[in-house]
Amino acid sequence: MAGTPVLRGNDLVMSEFKMTPERAKLLELSRAKGVSLSKMSELIGRNSAYLQQFIKRGSPRKLEEGDRMKLAQFFGVSDDVLSDSQENSYIEEIGAADSNYIEVPRLSVGASAGPGALSSQETPFDTFRFSRRWLVEQGLEHAQLSAITVEGDSMEPLLNDRDEILVDCSPRPLRDGIYVVRLGDTLVVKRVASTGGGRLALLSQNLAYPPVNVMAQDVEIIGRVVWKGGRI
Incomplete structure (x- = not known):
């Protein structure tokens, strides 16, 4: 049959x-x-x-x-x-006919929100597709965006382990906020605040983790975290 x-x-x-x-x-x-x-x-x-x-x-x-x-x-x-x-x-x-969406690369990279993790090769393995209108509403239409994964618990409850975050890598003056930064070969996601004298404080949301104070020249600011997504 x-x-x-x-x-x-x-x-x-x-x-x-x-x-x-x-x-x-x-x-x-x-x-x-x-x-x-x-x-x-x-x-x-x-x-x-x-x-x-x-x-x-x-x-x-x-x-x-x-x-x-x-x-x-x-x-x-x-x-x-x-x-x-x-x-x-x-x-x-x-794709040729529709310019209402922008594709954002998902990178095979984890940003540690814990003790620190070595970054892997920063290679796109997938994309997120965002409405251009939504990006405009968020002030992100011209942002240089990529998506990476949070690893660890030091930014909980703001960012949880395995959350995916959008990072804006557009060049801009540093102001206090949540950033992905590189310390040597390690990527971390922290709240970054200037403490004066060319020093920065890398702060965790989870109070079990103490602040880390570094010289600004010892840190590479990768980009500002502008959005997050994850399972409930």
């Missing part, structure tokens, strides 16, 4: 599902390299049935960009090979 699920071992195949070119290519690459779909699923940090469901059931509808890039790197091909060409064309058309 058309549309009836057929159970074959661990495979659930929809008889009406039509395999798309990017799915067929991924299956071809896996067979050529002799790597199972379950192993490739584990490679991208998913459950073992993830790519099998993607190819044979059409779920998820498309691969996330990060997953696609990991697979493309593994097979030594362009990530365009594993993307939906029709969908990409649609997105390009919408």
Whole structure:
């Protein structure tokens, strides 16, 4: 019967599902390299049935960009090979016609709100899409924005561990506020206040953490924190 699920071992195949070119290519690459779909699923940090469901059931509808890039790197091909060409064309058309949104890069970087953590390579892995109107309302239309993750508890309850924050890296005079700063190889997010004499105080919201006093030349101000988002 058309549309009836057929159970074959661990495979659930929809008889009406039509395999798309990017799915067929991924299956071809896996067979050529002799790597199972379950192993490739584990490679991208998913459950073992993830790519099998993607190819044979059409779920998820498309691969996330990060997953696609990991697979493309593994097979030594362009990530365009594993993307939906029709969908990409649609997105390009919408993007060309619609200037009402601004994409903000999400960086694979954590800013410590605790003892301190070494920063990783500052490479975008994803984007947030913000309404231009909303950015104007927030006074951020021309801001140089990026999104990074808070690590640790020293800024609680204002900023919690794993919150994502928008950092405005636009050059501007320093005034008291919440900033991401670099101390050597370490990124931290703190309230920064000038204490005079070329010195700065790095203050935590969590009173369990004492203030850190530094010379201004020993600190690189990365940007001001202007927005946060996180789970409730």
